Every structure is written in C-alpha cells, then in structure tokens.
Amino acid sequence: MIKLENVTKSFGDLIVLKDISVTINGGDYITIMGKSGAGKTTFISMLGLMDRPTSGKYLLDGQDVVNKLDEEVSRLRNEEFGFVFQGYNLINDLTVEENILIPVMYGRKKQVDVEYLDSLLNRLDIKHLLHKKVNKLSGGEKQRVAIARAVVNKPATIIADEPTGSLDTTNRDAVLQIFRELNKEGVTIILVTHDISLTKDATRSYRLAMGHLI
Amino acid sequence: MRHLGLLYRINHLFKNIFKNRTRFFLVLFGLVLPGMLLMTAYFALDSIYYSNFNEYRHYQELNLFEVRMNNSESRPLIYLQDELGEKYITYKHYTKGKLAEFETANQSFTIYYDLISTNSHFTGDLIVAGDYVMPSSIIKGRVFNESDFIENKPYVVIDTILSGILFDTEDPIGKTISIPIYGYYLENGIEKYGILRYQPLEIIGVLQADMRSQVEFINNLENDENFAYNTGLYVTSSFLIPEVIKPEAITYVFYDTKDINRMSANFLSGIPTGTILYQVNYFDGIVYSIQEQYQTLKLGFVAVAVVLLLISMVSIISIMIFAVKERIGEIGVKKAFGASKVKMMIDFLIEGQMTSIFAFLISLIVSIYAVYIGFYIFRYNHPSLYFYDVSIHFDTIILTFLLINLSSLIATIIPASYAARINISDAIKFE
Numbered sequence: 033m034i035k036l037e038n039v040t041k042s043f044g045d046l047i048v049l050k051d052i053s054v055t056i057n058g059g060d061y062i063t064i065m066g067k068s069g070a071g072k073t074t075f076i077s078m079l080g081l082m083d084r085p086t087s088g089k090y091l092l093d094g095q096d097v098v099n100k101l102d103e104e105v106s107r108l109r110n111e112e113f114g115f116v117f118q119g120y121n122l123i124n125d126l127t128v129e130e131n132i133l134i135p136v137m138y139g140r141k142k143q144v145d146v147e148y149l150d151s152l153l154n155r156l157d158i159k160h161l162l163h164k165k166v167n168k169l170s171g172g173e174k175q176r177v178a179i180a181r182a183v184v185n186k187p188a189t190i191i192a193d194e195p196t197g198s199l200d201t202t203n204r205d206a207v208l209q210i211f212r213e214l215n216k217e218g219v220t221i222i223l224v225t226h227d228i229s230l231t232k233d234a235t236r237s238y239r240l241a242m243g244h245l246i
Numbered sequence: 247m248r249h250l251g252l253l254y255r256i257n258h259l260f261k262n263i264f265k266n267r268t269r270f271f272l273v274l275f276g277l278v279l280p281g282m283l284l285m286t287a288y289f290a291l292d293s294i295y296y297s298n299f300n301e302y303r304h305y306q307e308l309n310l311f312e313v314r315m316n317n318s319e320s321r322p323l324i325y326l327q328d329e330l331g332e333k334y335i336t337y338k339h340y341t342k343g344k345l346a347e348f349e350t351a352n353q354s355f356t357i358y359y360d361l362i363s364t365n366s367h368f369t370g371d372l373i374v375a376g377d378y379v380m381p382s383s384i385i386k387g388r389v390f391n392e393s394d395f396i397e398n399k400p401y402v403v404i405d406t407i408l409s410g411i412l413f414d415t416e417d418p419i420g421k422t423i424s425i426p427i428y429g430y431y432l433e434n435g436i437e438k439y440g441i442l443r444y445q446p447l448e449i450i451g452v453l454q455a456d457m458r459s460q461v462e463f464i465n466n467l468e469n470d471e472n473f474a475y476n477t478g479l480y481v482t483s484s485f486l487i488p489e490v491i492k493p494e495a496i497t498y499v500f501y502d503t504k505d506i507n508r509m510s511a512n513f514l515s516g517i518p519t520g521t522i523l524y525q526v527n528y529f530d531g532i533v534y535s536i537q538e539q540y541q542t543l544k545l546g547f548v549a550v551a552v553v554l555l556l557i558s559m560v561s562i563i564s565i566m567i568f569a570v571k572e573r574i575g576e577i578g579v580k581k582a583f584g585a586s587k588v589k590m591m592i593d594f595l596i597e598g599q600m601t602s603i604f605a606f607l608i609s610l611i612v613s614i615y616a617v618y619i620g621f622y623i624f625r626y627n628h629p630s631l632y633f634y635d636v637s638i639h640f641d642t643i644i645l646t647f648l649l650i651n652l653s654s655l656i657a658t659i660i661p662a663s664y665a666a667r668i669n670i671s672d673a674i675k676f677e
C-alpha cells in the first residue's frame with residue numbers, strides 16, 4: 033500500500049505537484065491522465081522512489097521512505113517496483129536477456145525464477161528474441177521486453193509511463209492485455225496515459241491538473 | 247533458479263569497457279605508456295645491475311675489502327707482510343710488464359702480465375685482485391702448498407688463455423716461462439727504465455680464465471688488428487723478486503675487516519702526517535655506491551612515470567566523465583531498477599580497474615619482450631658481455647601494478663561518483 037500525504041514537488045520556483053494526498057492499495061489498477069507538462073512523469077517518478085518529494089510524507093506499507101538512505105530506497109525500488117517507460121529505455125548494446133536480467137543483477141537475492149521467466153517470455157512472445165541485441169527489435173517487441181524487465185523480480189507494483197504511446201493498435205492491445213492479466217494476479221498497476229479508452233480497465237482514474245490530483 | 251553472481255556482473259561490466267573502442271584505447275594508452283616505460287627501465291637496470299654486480303654482493307658477504315697503497319716506498323713490502331700476516335689473500339705488485347708480443351701479417355697483439363702474490367688462503371676458487379673478483383677453478387696442476395711457501399719456490403700459476411697462447415694443446419705443467427723484470431738502471435750515468443733481467447718461473451697450475459676474458463680475447467683475435475691481453479701470474483708471497491720490492495702501488499685484498507684498524511695504526515706511526523699512503527675500499531662500500539646510483543636512476547624513472555600517470559589521470563577523468571554523460575540513459579535504467587549509488591560507483595570503479603589491469607598486462611608483456619630483445623641484440627653486438635642476462639624482479643611488477651591501478655582508481659573516482667549521483671528521472675528522460 034502506497035500512501036502520500038500532502039506531497040509537494042517543485043523544481044526551483046516551479047511547483048509541479050501541490051499538496052497531493054492519495055492512497056493506492058495493493059491490486060489497484062490506476063490510470064493518470066493530464067496535459068503534457070502537467071507533472072505526470074514527475075508524480076510517478078516519486079511514486080516509484082526514483083525521486084524524493086520536496087515536502088510531504090510517503091508511506092510504503094506503513095514505512096516512511098522519504099528519509100531512508102539511498103541503499104535502502106534502491107532496494108525497495110528493486111523489489112517493490114517495476115517500470116515501463118515511454119521511450120522503452122532499454123540498454124541498446126545489450127541483448128534482450130541481459131536487459132531483462134538487469135533488475136536481478138542489482139537485486140539482493142540475484143535469483144532468477146527460471147520457470148517463471150520462461151512462462152513470461154512465452155506470454156510476451158519474445159522467447160525467440162532472447163539473444164538478439166535490443167536495437168534490432170521493433171517498437172512493439174521493445175516494449176514487451178521492457179515489460180518483461182519490469183516484472184522479472186515479481187514486483188508488487190508496476191508503474192508505466194505512456195507505455196502504449198508509440199505503439200500501433202495491435203501492439204497496444206497486447207500490452208494492455210498483459211497489464212490486465214498481471215492485475216488479476218494481484219499486481220498493482222499505475223498507468224500514465226493520454227488515451228481515455230485505457231481508463232476502462234482502471235479501478236480508479238486520476239487527472240493531474242495545476243499540480244493537483246483529481 | 248538461476249543465480250546471477252558476481253561473475254555475471256563482472257562479465258557484464260567487462261563487455262562495457264570495449265563499448266567505445268577509441269575511448270578504451272585512449273585510456274589504455276595513457277596507462278600503458280608509463281607502465282611500459284617504468285617496467286622496461288627497471289627490468290633493464292636490474293638486468294645490468296645483476297649481470298655486473300651481483301657477484302659483488304657475494305664478496306660483500308665474505309667481508310672482503312681492498313687496500314690500495316699509494317706509495318709504499320717508505321715501508322718495505324716485507325714489513326707489510328709481517329704486519330698483515332695471513333689476513334690478505336692476494337696483493338698485486340704494480341709491475342705490469344710486457345710478457346710477449348705476437349706479430350702476423352695483419353695482426354699484432356701484446357700480452358702484459360700482472361704479478362700477483364698470494365698467501366695460503368688462495369685456493370684458486372676465487373680470483374681476488376684489487377679491481378676485480380671472479381669465481382674460478384684450477385683445471386690443471388695445483389695451487390701452492392705449504393712447502394712452496396717455506397722453500398720460496400719460483401712457481402707460477404697461469405691462466406688458460408696464456409697457456410693456450412704459449413703451449414697450445416700441450417701440457418704446460420712443469421714448463422718454465424721467463425718473465426721480464428722491469429726497473430731503473432744506470433747507463434752512462436743516466437737513469438733508464440727497461441728490462442733488467444728475465445726471471446724463470448715454473449708452471450705448477452692452470453687457472454680457468456674467466457669467461458669474460460675468454461670471450462673478449464677470442465673476439466679481439468677475430469676482429470682487431472692490434473690488441474693487448476692482461477694475464478695474471480700468481481706466485482707465492484714468500485717468493486720475492488728483489489727488483490720489484492718497492493712497487494709504486496700495491497693492492498691488497500683482505501678477507502677480514504677487523505685488522506684494518508690495527509694495520510693503519512702501526513702503519514702510520516713514524517710517517518709524516520698528511521701523507522696519504524693508502525686507500526681502503528670495502529666491497530660493502532662499492533656495492534653500496536653502485537646500488538645508490540641504480541636507486542637514483544630508478545627513482546628518476548619512477549618520477550617520469552608518475553608525471554606521465556598524472557597527465558593520464560587528468561585525461562582519464564575527462565574521458566570517463568564524457569563516457570558517463572554518453573551512458574546517462576543506461577545509468578538511469580540501472581538505477582531505476584535497483585542499482586544504488588554505491589553499486590553504480592563500484593560498477594565504474596570495476597570497469598576502470600579492468601581497463602587498468604589490461605594496461606598493466608600489456609605493459610608487462612611489451613616490457614619483457616623489449617628487454618629480452620634488447621639484451622639479445624646487445625649481446626650479439628658485444629659478445630664479451632655474454633654474461634648480460636635479463637633479470638626480472640617481482641617487486642618491479644608489483645610496483646607498476648600498484649602505480650597503474652592506483653592512478654586509474656583515483657582518476658575513476660570522480661567520474662564514478664558523478665555517475666552515482668545522476669538523478670534517475672532526469673536520466674530516464676534523456677533517452
């Protein structure tokens with residue numbers, strides 16, 4: 033469970049997020065919409081512990097994470113969250129497999145559940161690409177690899193920043209189908225989108241405007 | 247379950263160092279150059295040192311030292327012998343003479359002799375003269391025994407080269423050679439220097455000439471129109487040639503340092519103060535001063551290597567910061583997926599260390615090759631220095647390893663901490 037209390041984030045004079053309080057429960061499917069520059073990426077970066085709020089409280093499963101040390105925050109990021117970015121953000125000169133295993137490499141246990149990974153690769157239909165360099169892949173394939181990387185450590189929450197923004201409808205539907213299935217299995221989904229049709233899967237939909245979450 | 251241990255991460259980082267070839271080679275070059283310079287210089291210096299002077303260490307341990315008499319006219323040789331007793335091994339009369347001259351159609355060479363007195367400590371295992379010490383062995387006949395000393399026999403021990411020149415393959419033992427004794431004589435009231443007479447000496451033993459002299463002699467014989475060979479003629483200290491009783495200078499080699507003080511006390515009594523009669527050279531001191539020279543040279547090379555490394559460090563810092571900027575997307579991803587600042591920093595430090603280990607290995611291999619090839623060519627051109635041998639010391643290797651790796655480590659700290667501090671959300675947007 034993620035709980036934000038009066039969270040504010042500003043860059044210098046620019047206040048991007050104002051006094052946001054929100055609770056996200058385990059198993060939720062949440063969409064966040066808003067104009068470009070509204071602060072969606074800023075918001076989810078903070079949710080995913082990639083950035084710290086300027087002020088306010090962040091409780092993850094009841095623990096205050098704002099003042100935790102980098103080492104501890106990194107561990108939580110590694111174990112609790114999986115990210116899917118708008119620009120895929122794969123490491124180009126690595127293979128598909130190496131990209132997928134990045135979270136495992138920096139994890140505490142460094143264990144890959146081989147059976148789970150295998151089923152994941154089948155489900156995402158990227159098993160045949162495993163030893164290919166990612167810069168040789170199509171956009172849809174890249175995004176599926178990015179999803180595999182996000183879930184390889186079985187995180188409680190997946191945070192996706194416009195994951196379908198640059199995909200065609202077939203690939204978009206495939207990605208959404210995967211999120212739906214993961215959500216059914218109990219994974220919390222936090223999805224940033226411009227596409228209103230994506231909100232139909234959501235248990236709750238938010239909109240960011242003028243720094244407020246409504 | 248599959249475990250991605252440290253090896254997986256190291257392998258991952260290992261691939262990273264080759265990602266940008268130009269950068270990799272630049273960094274490599276910056277480290278290889280000083281490493282190579284340092285190791286090549288050290289290997290070469292060590293090799294020269296150990297080829298030439300390692301023997302000295304042995305004599306140092308034997309407690310040898312030499313005394314060079316500048317002018318012993320005021321004290322007869324006999325006196326010195328009484329005074330010193332058995333404490334010296336050999337002394338050299340400064341009576342270099344022309345023993346023989348050989349002329350062919352296109353070549354001439356001259357043999358000079360040094361008359362060297364020995365006492366009962368002279369076994370032939372070690373040729374101990376004032377200015378050189380060489381291991382040796384008696385290969386024919388014998389050295390002097392007690393009765394030779396008592397009976398003042400005109401016996402001589404010669405070396406293999408002289409034996410070869412004079413007698414070829416014939417057995418020299420029992421044969422007699424006559425040595426010219428030089429000195430001053432009066433002719434029509436004018437003092438002249440020249441041969442006074444010939445002294446016959448019977449050969450009782452042949453000493454192995456040292457390899458260096460052998461090679462040099464053969465080389466001279468093959469290549470030089472004119473050359474000279476110096477041979478040592480060993481006689482008993484009791485066998486006195488009256489004409490050379492007042493040598494211009496005598497060099498003694500002692501095997502016991504304790505007696506030098508007693509000797510100087512007795513020797514100096516009754517001699518006008520301020521007269522410098524003798525000079526003492528301890529092998530200790532000789533070895534020490536040689537070592538010091540080499541140490542100074544070595545320090546010079548370390549200084550040059552350190553300066554080069556400092557320059558390299560500056561360029562490594564800028565090259566690596568550039569690399570970090572180029573890899574900002576990758577760094578963002580890794581951090582987003584759980585790499586902490588410390589892990590990120592360690593990653594870059596490991597990458598830096600891997601590059602420097604590469605640099606170290608390349609410098610090591612190149613230096614070893616360079617020194618071996620260099621010495622091979624050197625020996626080829628200077629056959630008399632056949633004993634020049636490469637000696638590679640582990641200390642040098644360790645020193646270079648530490649210098650290269652330490653400077654690389656220090657240089658990588660700045661870019662590594664820069665990478666560690668990169669803000670994730672900024673880095674993610676970068677792509």
Ligand SMILES: Nc1ncnc2c1ncn2[C@@H]1O[C@H](COP(=O)(O)OP(=O)(O)OP(=O)(O)O)[C@@H](O)[C@H]1O
Pocket residue numbers: 043046048066067068069070071072073074075672
């Ligand atoms: N590191 C930063 N420093 C300064 N300003 C920033 C920084 N990151 C974001 N901003 C600003 O904060 C605002 C919100 O940016 P953010 O990226 O969160 O918007 P967004 O809603 O994700 O937009 P988009 O839909 O275009 O991705 C923008 O005005 C942006 O310029």
Ligand SMILES: [Mg+2]
Pocket residue numbers: 072073074193
């Ligand atoms: Mg955004």
